[in-house]
Amino acid sequence: MIENTASLRLKFAQQRWLKDVRILEVIAVAAIYIACARLGQLFAIEPSNVTPVWIPSGVMLALALRFGPSIWPGVFFGAFFGNIWAYISFDSIEATLNAVASATMNGIGDVICVIVAAELIRRYAGTSRILKSHQSLLYFLGFGALLGPLCSALFGVGGLWLFGHISTSQFNHVFVTWLMGDSAGVLTFTPFLLSWLYPERHFGMHSLVALIAAAAYSLLVIAIVFDVIHFPGHIDYAIFLLLPMLFALLFRYGQRLIFTVQASVLSFAIVATWLSHGPFSSDVPWISLLQLQSFAAAFSIVLFMVAILNLEKTLNEAYLEKHAKELEELYRKDALTGLWNRYRIKEFIKIELERQKREMSPFAVLLIDIDDFKHVNDTLGHLEGDRILTELAALIRSSIREIDFAGRWGGEEFIVITSKTNQGALPIIAAKLLQAVRLHDFGLQKPLTVSIGSTISTIGDTELSVIDRADQALYRSKHGGKDTASFRFVQGKH
Incomplete structure (x- = not known):
């Protein structure tokens, strides 16, 4: 009887601990979402505070792929509280309820965008490692960077329109900006975070030094391109001559380096454009930022191809290494007994x-x-x-x-x-x-x-x-x- 009571107490304590952990997980995910949302909203444009690059979409998709669908409450509450303060009004009960309803639709859209997209990627690609093959990349682009953001834009912009935050005439460009912002966030931040959330083979001190050097050089190049840094004479051209070395590093050191460079370059480009520097600077803010989103998408796709080529090289090397060991064992081991020959x-x-x-x-x-x-x-x-x-x-x-x-x-x-x-x-x-x-x-x-x-x-x-x-x-x-x-x-x- 005493043993049964002790067992029940232990089981209850375990359940309570798991419940506490789940609550902490929800709070942590929601807090990360809100922090990323506030950072993204620094670059918000009118109407209705729509951001050109929605950081939470990429961050949440990476977390969902890595930790599973159980994070969905955190995604919902993060989307709800991360967006409601952008348009909430306490002038009347109707205005407050409209803001709550819009934020609720936003939260539902983000849960679909993140959780459903992650599960579709995992189901059809057979893995949460989105760049393990050409096939997994296509599923990531289809479900993560297109279908998910489309659902988010339908619910999010639809909620803004239904509850009077934007007019019908504003719907189209807000919808496009929202869709492109979510897609840009996914393309920029999901691969970067996954490359660090999953272990990478042979990532040692040499890889870290190469990563720092590649990221620093990439930032220098993008700073020159966006007219943030000026060098006298023909120094700019000399710096660009080192670009082949950058690509050599990208091919040599793997996906973690590739996506760190991608996130660094695109983050710099976003800030520079917002500060009216570079080729995408325009008198019409939302056109300028849509051009930036197009650049982010194109740049990301190019680096995805580099990452796939790097992955194929790594897989081929692993395949050859494995079969070399097998061949070595074949001519050094006795086939019947398994002892050395x-x-x-x-x-x-x-x-x-x-x-x-x-x-x-x-x-x-x-x-x-x-x-x-x-x-x-x-x-x-x-x-x-x-x-x-x-x-x-x-x-x-x-x-x-x-x-x-x-x-x-x-x-x-x-x-x-x-x-x-x-x-x-x-x-x-x-x-x-x-x-x-x-x-x-x-x-x-x-x-x-x-x-x-x-x-x-x-x-x-x-x-x-x-x-x-x-x-x-x-x-x-x-x-x-x-x-x-x-x-x-x-x-x-x-």
Whole structure:
């Protein structure tokens, strides 16, 4: 009864903790939305405070792709409170209710824009990593940068029009500005955030230095283009000559660098245009900012292509690396037992001989041969023989240290090489192997046994000499009654 009560209390505490976490998640998402909305509204244009680049659309879509649809309440409340203060009025109850109704439609539109788009991307692309392939990119562009913003604009601008915040004559360009703003926000900030929310392979100090250098150079170039910085003479042209190096960095260092450069350049372009600098500066603000949105979309698509090419390069390199390792294992491992084959055994002995010269520390070689294995093959068949070989290989591997080496020398012969082993330890190792085989049930009528021949390496040994001594010792075991171990050392020590 006490245990049941304690269990119920623990379950209740867990549920309460999860509820608290969910509330904190909603508050955090809503707070992020409102902060991004306030930042975006710094660049708002009339009528009705419509922003040219809606930062929350990109940020929320990245969070929905990374953390799932459970963030939707935070998106709704963030959209509601992030927008209502732009047009709320307390002059009358009707004006206040109209503002609440418009903000509610805005929140619904943003939930559809973000959550539904993220789920459609995840469902059809099979991943939330939007730039893993050409297909996932198309789904991101279709659902995230087009369909989602379209729904948001329909609900958001529709709410403004229905409740009297804009007139019918203003509807079209407000709708286009809203749609383009959401799309620009998605194209600019979603890939950037996802590149940092997901881990990236091989991103170390070199990558960080390259990222900082690429971002700084990109900002310098865009500052020149937007007439924010002026250099004397032909220095501008010299700076532009380094553009191929920027593209080399983009191809070399991956999506995190690419999308950091994209977000940096577009953020700078937005601020510069808002301050009436650069090629998109115009006496008509909303036309100027629509041109900026078109530039942002085109620039983003170009960098998406670069990111896809970089991804393909990375995937191809990973594919080649994987198959190179597989091929290496094929010519270095025995296909039946999974132990190292004769080629790798010879390599390892050479490595041990070199180590012995440096450290003056010998190693042991044990040749293990199954007694009367031909009889097993002749009476039970080769399939049963293969099973026994595989089982014995696993038994040998489990009976030695992790640092020791086990291989198949050929046929029914196996080899074990133990580093830093002296003559005193060798009989113990051999006895352990013999006992492991005796105690193991191979499923045969007659117990399976092995014979072992072993030796210790000495200075001046070669690959052939150390194997030859172990083979001589094995010969002695096979002709001395089997199921035993013999030792052959230099100067005839046994």
